[in-house]
Amino acid sequence: MAEKRLVNQKLLRCGYTTGTCAAAASKAAVAMLFKQESMDSVAITTPNQTDLIIDVLNPQFNDNIASCSIEKDSGDDPDITNGILVSSKVTLLPDSSEIIIEGGKGVGKVTKGGLDQPVGMSAINSVPRKMIKDSLNELAMQYNYKGGFHVLISVPKGEEIAKKTFNPELGIVGGISILGTTGIVEPMSAKALADSIKVEISVIAAESNESILIFLGNFGKKFTEEDLNLSTKPGIMCSNFIDVALDSSVEFGFKNILLVGHIGKFVKLGIGMFNTHSHNGDGRIETLLSCALEAGANIETLKEIQKCVTTNAVLDILYENDLLDKTMDVLNERIQHNIDRRVPDDINVGFICFANTGEYSGVLFESENVDGLKELWKK
Structure with missing residues (x-):
C-alpha cells in the first residue's frame, strides 16, 4: 500500500x-x-x-x-x-x-x-x-x-x-x-520504534511540558479518553517499550508521569519486565500465579491458573474464587516496587491498570498517587 x-x-x-x-x-x-x-x-x-x-x-x-x-x-x-x-x-x-x-x-x-x-x-x-x-x-x-x-x-x-x-x-x-x-x-522495527518514542518525548518536553501520559497500546489510550474521561495530551504510545518511555521521560526532565495500560501488558511489570514484547519472554501467567499464592489461593485454584494461556482466563478464575481484589493488590505492590527501583524518587510516577472484558471490566488497580496525577489531564 x-x-x-x-x-x-x-x-x-x-x-x-x-x-x-x-x-x-x-x-x-x-x-x-x-x-x-x-x-x-x-x-x-x-x-x-x-x-x-x-x-x-x-x-x-x-x-x-x-x-x-x-x-x-x-x-x-x-x-x-x-x-x-x-x-x-x-x-x-x-x-x-x-x-x-x-x-x-x-x-x-x-x-x-x-x-x-x-x-x-x-x-x-x-x-x-x-x-x-x-x-x-x-x-x-x-x-x-x-x-x-x-x-x-x-x-x-x-x-x-x-x-x-x-x-x-x-x-x-x-x-x-x-x-x-x-x-x-504500522512499519516499525524495534530500534525504529524505540527511537521514535524518544523523539516524540523530546518534542513534548520542548513544549515546556512537565507531565506526560504513557499509553501501553491503543486500548490504553481509548480507556483513558472514554472510561477515565481524561485528555490524552500530552501523551505518547509506547507499545512494548515501557523502558524507553520511562527512561526518556526521566532524561527529558518530566516531573509527572502517568502510565495507563491493559492487564495483558501491565502484568509483566510485576516481574520487572519493562520491555513487554513476547520475544523477550512472557511470564504473565507465572506472575499472576505467584500473586494469587500470596493472596491466599488454595492448591486447586493455583492448578487451574497454571493451565491458563491468557490473563483474562486467570482473571475469570480469580473473580469466581473471590481472589481478584487481593491478587491485584499484591500485583500492584510489586509493580510499584519495580517502578520505584527504576525511576528517581523526585519524579511523581503513577499508573492505572484495567481490563476491558468480564464482570471485572474497568480499573483493576492503580497507584496511591493517581488521583493527583489525574487532575493534570482533566478535560
Missing part, C-alpha cells in the same frame, strides 16, 4: 492485517456474485478510516458461489505472515438473513478459554468479523439483496506458518489467527 510513516528519518510503507485481507477478499467475492463479472481490485476502508485499493487474486465465481484471494502485505516492517494468501469463499444464502463466518484450511481453531473467540470457534477475531459483516451488508444494501451469506476464510500456508507463532501455546490449533484492530500494520 502507498501510505507511509516517517520513522527514524526514513519514509516507511504501511501494510495491512490478515483481518483486512479477509474482509477485502470477502467483499470482492460478493461483488463478483452481484455483478457477475471478475474483479482485479477491491476498495475497502479499515477501522482506522484508511481507504485501500487492494489487488484481487484467483477470482472465480458462478451464480451462487465466488472466491478469491488477497496477498498479505506487511509493508516495510514485514512479519512472518508477509506475502501469504488469505482467501474467502462466499456462498449466497437467499433463504436466510444471517452472515455466517467460518475458518477453513489454515485458519486456527480455538481450544482454550480466555481468547477473543469462544472455544470451538475459528480464530477470526471480533474486528475482522465486523469488517467482513460491514462490507457484505454495504453491498447487500447497494444491490437490494435481502438474503444471507456463508463466508469461509482460508489460508493455504496457514498451518505451516502457525508453528512459528505463539498460537500452539495459546491453544489455537491448525492454523493462524485472523487479526487486526486498526486494519493497518
